[in-house]
Amino acid sequence: MDTNPDQTTGHDDGASSDRSAHGRGATGGENRGEGSFRSGFVAVVGRPNVGKSTLVNQILGTKVTITSRRPNTTRRSVRGVLHRPGVQAVLVDTPGLHRPRSALGRRLNEQVVEALYDLDVVVAMLDATASLGPGDRLVLERAAASCASGSNRERDLRRLLVVVNKVDRATSAEVLAQLSAAHEVLEGVKNVGTLDVSGMNDEVLRQGVSHEDGLEREQDRGVEYFAVSARSGRGVDELLEAVLERLPEGPRYFPDDMVSDVPEAFWVAELVREQLLARVRDELPHSIACRVSEWEWPRVRVEIVVERESQKGIVIGRGGEVLKAVGTAVREQLPPGAFVELYVCVEKHWQENPEAIERFGY
Numbered sequence: 001m002d003t004n005p006d007q008t009t010g011h012d013d014g015a016s017s018d019r020s021a022h023g024r025g026a027t028g029g030e031n032r033g034e035g036s037f038r039s040g041f042v043a044v045v046g047r048p049n050v051g052k053s054t055l056v057n058q059i060l061g062t063k064v065t066i067t068s069r070r071p072n073t074t075r076r077s078v079r080g081v082l083h084r085p086g087v088q089a090v091l092v093d094t095p096g097l098h099r100p101r102s103a104l105g106r107r108l109n110e111q112v113v114e115a116l117y118d119l120d121v122v123v124a125m126l127d128a129t130a131s132l133g134p135g136d137r138l139v140l141e142r143a144a145a146s147c148a149s150g151s152n153r154e155r156d157l158r159r160l161l162v163v164v165n166k167v168d169r170a171t172s173a174e175v176l177a178q179l180s181a182a183h184e185v186l187e188g189v190k191n192v193g194t195l196d197v198s199g200m201n202d203e204v205l206r207q208g209v210s211h212e213d214g215l216e217r218e219q220d221r222g223v224e225y226f227a228v229s230a231r232s233g234r235g236v237d238e239l240l241e242a243v244l245e246r247l248p249e250g251p252r253y254f255p256d257d258m259v260s261d262v263p264e265a266f267w268v269a270e271l272v273r274e275q276l277l278a279r280v281r282d283e284l285p286h287s288i289a290c291r292v293s294e295w296e297w298p299r300v301r302v303e304i305v306v307e308r309e310s311q312k313g314i315v316i317g318r319g320g321e322v323l324k325a326v327g328t329a330v331r332e333q334l335p336p337g338a339f340v341e342l343y344v345c346v347e348k349h350w351q352e353n354p355e356a357i358e359r360f361g362y
């Protein structure tokens with residue numbers, strides 16, 4: 001932790017935390033003349049709750065993005081950097097692609113579209129414990145479209161890796177059924193320009209794909225399929241090997257000691273939200289936003305925002321017990337001496353307010 005809240009958690013030397021500068025080049029990456037250095041952006045996409053963030057943390061061997069059993073936990077794309085000799089993989093954890101019900105929901109989907117725009121490899125994730133639905137189909141189709149689109153260097157479906165997650169909780173028959181359902185969807189994606197995304201009712205999902213970006217059927221063969229448990233790590237090494245194999249020659253986008261592009265203040269606010277998500281029920285998770293309002297390291301004040309007066313009491317708990325437990329759990333994940341002050345306030349309909357969404361950093 002640093003005295004500067006805008007500093008990233010990875011101790012970077014000047015990488016941009018501006019999400020509008022999402023793509024390559026945002027960090028002024030350098031090529032130190034190692035001709036054979038390989039690197040690239042790996043977008044992890046899928047419906048909410050399939051385990052994208054868990055996978056990114058598992059691959060990196062450290063926590064760079066929060067997880068929870070609530071859908072729509074991730075609200076902002078997080079880039080985690082994997083450094084290996086001669087290779088750098090920038091894993092982009094994205095929000096879950098879903099049918100949006102608010103300005104916040106639309107913002108989350110936009111970030112998925114942004115992440116799919118400029119990538120080298122895409123990991124499309126499905127949940128083995130739930131049958132393949134329209135949301136999954138859209139994810140697969142979007143991912144395939146991205147690999148075939150002109151925005152990327154090569155129109156090549158080999159860059160698409162389909163991952164069925166949570167195999168620890170599914171039977172092999174269920175895993176196989178999911179893999180073959182995904183295969184069937186991709187076989188059917190002959191011309192991505194004609195995808196039906198009307199069910200998503202979201203204009204942003206319609207853009208960026210044109211008829212000339214259509215996939216030829218012979219290209220379908222390049223897709224590879226994996227079954228993993230992001231939580232236990234089973235199958236993840238094989239997946240990672242396939243990811244790294246597919247990275248092209250490229251620059252070192254991030255310095256060697258940088259593991260994520262998340263600013264420290266945002267990270268502390270996320271840790272608070274993660275603890276709240278683990279403790280509150282019903283619709284409340286969607287209503288909660290957290291933001292650092294004062295940073296005088298080691299003293300950090302975090303504002304917890306809810307949407308209704310009646311939600312305040314739930315977040316505080318009887319005698320303040322919820323807040324107390326949240327504070328303790330967050331402090332344990334910060335350097336010794338950190339002092340986290342939590343307070344709760346109400347901001348009505350913030351999920352519909354673009355200014356508030358921006359202020360919270362989503």
Ligand SMILES: Nc1nc2c(ncn2[C@@H]2O[C@H](COP(=O)(O)OP(=O)(O)OP(=O)(O)O)[C@@H](O)[C@H]2O)c(=O)[nH]1
Binds near residue numbers: 169
């Ligand atoms: N059993 C099991 N649970 C998993 C596995 N991977 C993730 N989970 C759980 O699934 C839930 C969702 O995981 P996340 O990593 O937050 O999912 P996500 O796809 O990032 O979700 P959003 O950010 O909401 O889109 C959490 O409770 C995880 O612990 C797995 O391999 N096995």
Ligand SMILES: [Mg+2]
Binds near residue numbers: 052053066095
């Ligand atoms: Mg997530």
